Amino acid sequence: MSFIYYIDLLGTMVFAISGAMAANRNGIDVFGATFMGFVTAIGGGSLRDVFLNIRPVWVEDGNYLIAIFIGVILSIILNKQLDNFARTLFLFDAIGIGFFTVVGVEKSIAYESSAISAVMLGMFSACMGGVIRDVLMNVTPLILRKEIYASACLAGAIIYVLLSLTPLSDGIVAFISASVVFTIRFVSVKYNLSLPSVPMMENKS
Amino acid sequence: MSFIYYIDLLGTMVFAISGAMAANRNGIDVFGATFMGFVTAIGGGSLRDVFLNIRPVWVEDGNYLIAIFIGVILSIILNKQLDNFARTLFLFDAIGIGFFTVVGVEKSIAYESSAISAVMLGMFSACMGGVIRDVLMNVTPLILRKEIYASACLAGAIIYVLLSLTPLSDGIVAFISASVVFTIRFVSVKYNLSLPSVPMMENKS
Amino acid sequence: MSFIYYIDLLGTMVFAISGAMAANRNGIDVFGATFMGFVTAIGGGSLRDVFLNIRPVWVEDGNYLIAIFIGVILSIILNKQLDNFARTLFLFDAIGIGFFTVVGVEKSIAYESSAISAVMLGMFSACMGGVIRDVLMNVTPLILRKEIYASACLAGAIIYVLLSLTPLSDGIVAFISASVVFTIRFVSVKYNLSLPSVPMMENKS
Numbered sequence: 001m002s003f004i005y006y007i008d009l010l011g012t013m014v015f016a017i018s019g020a021m022a023a024n025r026n027g028i029d030v031f032g033a034t035f036m037g038f039v040t041a042i043g044g045g046s047l048r049d050v051f052l053n054i055r056p057v058w059v060e061d062g063n064y065l066i067a068i069f070i071g072v073i074l075s076i077i078l079n080k081q082l083d084n085f086a087r088t089l090f091l092f093d094a095i096g097i098g099f100f101t102v103v104g105v106e107k108s109i110a111y112e113s114s115a116i117s118a119v120m121l122g123m124f125s126a127c128m129g130g131v132i133r134d135v136l137m138n139v140t141p142l143i144l145r146k147e148i149y150a151s152a153c154l155a156g157a158i159i160y161v162l163l164s165l166t167p168l169s170d171g172i173v174a175f176i177s178a179s180v181v182f183t184i185r186f187v188s189v190k191y192n193l194s195l196p197s198v199p200m201m202e203n204k205s
Numbered sequence: 206m207s208f209i210y211y212i213d214l215l216g217t218m219v220f221a222i223s224g225a226m227a228a229n230r231n232g233i234d235v236f237g238a239t240f241m242g243f244v245t246a247i248g249g250g251s252l253r254d255v256f257l258n259i260r261p262v263w264v265e266d267g268n269y270l271i272a273i274f275i276g277v278i279l280s281i282i283l284n285k286q287l288d289n290f291a292r293t294l295f296l297f298d299a300i301g302i303g304f305f306t307v308v309g310v311e312k313s314i315a316y317e318s319s320a321i322s323a324v325m326l327g328m329f330s331a332c333m334g335g336v337i338r339d340v341l342m343n344v345t346p347l348i349l350r351k352e353i354y355a356s357a358c359l360a361g362a363i364i365y366v367l368l369s370l371t372p373l374s375d376g377i378v379a380f381i382s383a384s385v386v387f388t389i390r391f392v393s394v395k396y397n398l399s400l401p402s403v404p405m406m407e408n409k410s
Numbered sequence: 411m412s413f414i415y416y417i418d419l420l421g422t423m424v425f426a427i428s429g430a431m432a433a434n435r436n437g438i439d440v441f442g443a444t445f446m447g448f449v450t451a452i453g454g455g456s457l458r459d460v461f462l463n464i465r466p467v468w469v470e471d472g473n474y475l476i477a478i479f480i481g482v483i484l485s486i487i488l489n490k491q492l493d494n495f496a497r498t499l500f501l502f503d504a505i506g507i508g509f510f511t512v513v514g515v516e517k518s519i520a521y522e523s524s525a526i527s528a529v530m531l532g533m534f535s536a537c538m539g540g541v542i543r544d545v546l547m548n549v550t551p552l553i554l555r556k557e558i559y560a561s562a563c564l565a566g567a568i569i570y571v572l573l574s575l576t577p578l579s580d581g582i583v584a585f586i587s588a589s590v591v592f593t594i595r596f597v598s599v600k601y602n603l604s605l606p607s608v609p610m611m612e613n614k615s
Binding site for chain 3: 023030036050056059065066136
């Protein structure tokens with residue numbers, strides 16, 4: 001459990017960096033950047049916990065907020081090395097959504113949601129922070145653009161639920177599922193893959 | 206109760222179709238369309254339940270998510286017949302907001318909110334899914350444009366609360382209130398009616 | 411307690427005026443203006459309560475909704491005197507965020523959040539209504555623009571938590587903290603102060 005806890009803190013920090021960097025790029029002041037880091041980092045997990053009718057972890061455990069502040073400070077310091085850092089950040093983010101998906105499914109099942117809802121809530125945990133970040137920055141959310149992001153989380157969440165019906169140990173199930181999310185995300189960006197959209201009628205435009 | 210349950214599932218499916226169609230029209234991929242269908246369908250009811258401090262129904266009852274998936278698949282299949290379908294969808298949507306308003310007011314009163322809050326929450330149930338859909342698609346919410354939509358729900362919600370003080374049976378009260386919502390919505394679109402906005406001072410621009 | 415209650419109602423009304431005025435300026439109909447007034451007024455406090463896993467006050471106490479309706483009606487009546495009114499509104503708003511910050515921190519501590527989370531939730535109470543208003547109106551939230559607004563609330567919230575460790579009475583702590591918020595906000599607007607943003611690398615553009 002202690003291991004998951006530190007992974008969760010690390011993931012929170014990575015998402016805070018991503019939110020603060022989005023703000024920095026748009027010339028938003030340091031406070032706004034902190035706010036964006038906070039919202040991006042806690043958005044997904046908070047929404048999951050609100051739907052499970054429990055308190056988000058950060059309300060009682062101040063360590064999450066400290067992790068966010070460290071992330072925001074890192075985003076300012078590392079801003080100078082942005083080009084190399086962006087690639088590192090992408091890797092961290094891909095690892096982060098893998099773990100967040102797994103933690104989200106696990107927690108939802110622990111609080112007795114149905115299996116199909118646990119899949120949705122696992123995906124929500126990983127993706128909704130970014131959606132809120134994009135809505136606040138007034139851009140179309142990444143999740144609605146032609147990138148494989150939330151669908152990677154969805155695939156990992158489904159695999160987690162299916163594997164948890166097998167005799168495999170929890171740790172192995174978690175590791176496989178998180179790896180699936182990471183691999184799909186990594187491969188889709190590397191080879192520029194995307195899902196098809198629904199073709200419209202010819203006489204539309 | 207069983208009847209209300211199936212109406213609720215049907216309404217959920219209709220809203221999922223509406224969200225997914227909005228995504229399809231904007232060339233968003235099939236996953237994004239599923240996400241939009243989901244958010245549109247569960248947004249209003251989930252917000253109501255979160256404010257009532259109870260769990261949204263779909264967290265425990267997977268049937269709602271299945272209804273949403275069916276709606277998303279229908280939106281893809283029916284995409285080809287979009288022109289005729291849009292009219293049918295409008296009718297379904299008008300029926301849907303009627304029932305959602307009634308279910309929202311009923312549930313809020315059952316969970317001991319004040320009468321005036323039950324009216325707001327009934328309107329929220331019916332309208333907030335669409336608001337979230339529009340915010341995510343980065344357009345001004347329908348509710349803020351010159352159409353009579355949420356005000357139809359508001360009228361129906363007020364009538365429900367008033368009629369529930371009379372000796373009329375619950376079923377009749379529900380039917381009358383839902384009909385009021387449907388009729389106002391239908392007539393306002395057919396005759397292109399709208400509410401006035403507040404006139405600004407002459408020296409504004 | 412009675413005094414805080416009326417301050418809370420007054421603050422709610424002021425935020426409702428601000429939300430409805432934003433809608434009126436954009437030619438939104440009277441219903442949309444009421445909706446915007448409502449969302450702006452209850453947004454911050456509701457989010458705080460949802461995170462604390464308790465019911466927002468307005469769900470059980472209809473007086474908050476009545477305060478909002480009065481605010482919306484005032485926004486229509488006072489629309490004609492907008493120029494002078496805007497200055498008065500700014501003062502009210504600066505007082506309002508002071509009190510909302512203090513009420514938010516107090517309530518969060520009363521419901522056993524950690525000190526650092528109480529600071530965040532106090533700031534949320536005061537600022538998130540405006541953020542939601544701006545997102546719905548499809549503009550970049552004020553909180554992300556170059557104005558000292560949320561940072562004033564943050565400063566007041568931190569001071570509240572620090573002073574509550576001293577032997578000062580609750581009333582005095584609340585008064586000092588609210589005054590800090592008001593003063594920072596007032597001075598920053600009067601002298602057009604802003605926080606710095608993170609400078610980008612030279613080779614960016």
